[in-house]
Amino acid sequence: MSTVGDIGGYIFSEIINSDEPIAIASANAFERVVHLHAESGDLSTVVEYAVDDCDGTSGDVHLRILSAELEKLGDVRGLHRLWKGIVANRKEHYGRLKARRKALALDATMWAFGKYSEALRRMGHPDAAAKVEEDAAAFASGKKPRRVKTTDKRIVDEDVFWDLIECSVEEDVSRGSAQHMLALQASLEKLGLRQIKRFDDILRTKLDQAFSWALWGAATVARHGCGDDGFLYFRGWLVAQGRTAFNRVVENPDALADVLEGQGLQCESLLHVSDLAYEAKKGRPMPLGRPLQVDSPLGTPWEEHELPQLFPRLSALTESHRES
8 A cells, every 4th residue: 555545445445345333444444554554664655645634523533543653653754744734734624614613623623733742742842842832822812914915026927836836845745735735825925916816827727728538537547536526636736746747747647657656646725725825915805716627628538448548557556556
């Protein structure tokens, strides 16, 4: 199970083949995944899976299991990546809710802050834990941060668009992750309002360029199935990988085999990041843009049995991951 998709597929298979309640079967399967990867001393792919898929309180059991194993291994970096990602996810979700629905999301976010801090203290990092607690207190206070001044005076064209996408991610942060999206939002808030809107317009153009039957077929192979929403989130993830990867995979979808290793293959948050940046800066929602996708994909439809022939490298790679 070397990719996030492999882990998800295994857990789903274990759930549907178990007589136990879904929550118990899922937790047991996830624990087996954690122990299997812990034996090799590398839980990085499991951390990526958890950050992508353990949102909301339904995933809290999984997070406890993984956090405890990271502590056993002394993997401080993995612990930071896990809890920073979960906190970022929950903060982003909280920010999108209406006031009357924020209470449960606040509780879930504070729970994640608390588990993060506790784990750091147990591992002997009180200063880092204190910083997490300080961030938690600031978040819980509900104080709105000061609106960011326009310090980036650039006109957003395609070059600047890709520069914003690629320069907003740190070396140890996965492209398309919640941490990447929060950093991108912070970069967008430094732009003028019109330029945030231009960024959003270019994003929609890129999503349209990737809306093809060929790429949908590749996503179906890589994700072991891909519906309408899943394909939209997949295209968001592909944009988040940067210009080179995006252009290469749009031109030759079988080249997805070169970039999918250990990836979650979805990034819904990119679809909302412009709106969040605009509202944080202006204090009201961004004017509606054109739809996120055109009516029908480009190219020729396929039948599912044709996919292995259409995408031989990708099919071979995903099949090898299933077997391993």
